[in-house]
Amino acid sequence: MKMLHAPLLMIGLLLCSQGFAATAQQNKMTTCNAEATAKSLKGDERKAFMSTCLKAAPAADAAKPMTPQQEKMKTCNADATTKGLKGDARKAFMSECLKKK
CATH class of the missing domain: 1.20.5 (Single alpha-helices involved in coiled-coils or other helix-helix interfaces)
Structure with a gap:
């Protein structure tokens, strides 16, 4: 009898999943x-x-507004690009820029 419960449960879950959005x-x-x-x-x-x-x-x-963190990332990235930073200098700048409020 216990062996019959698991397969019946699985069949029930499969049938129920058809109704989800x-x-x-x-x-x-x-x-x-x-x-x-x-x-x-x-x-x-x-x-x-x-x-x-x-x-x-x-x-x-496309119409979804950016989160404050995404806006900060975009601004910091633009600043780093404007300054021509690359490699470790860019990483350090981005880290400091993102920590600022």
Whole structure:
């Protein structure tokens, strides 16, 4: 009887997992597929479109605001580039710059 519990539990988990929300990749695939269908693309033309569409960055990510840490990194990196720092000097500068408030 104990041997029967584990397989039944696994089957139950597999069946339940079908009800979870689609992943971002699945959503992207659905959107790209719908666009290709709306444009009546077929064959190689459809393959090329799907490839380009799936590689494209989602619009939501582009509009996402940067965190304060990311903004600080961007500023410090720009300053280091302006000063022409490389190697250990750049590492030291970046470390000090990121520690400042």
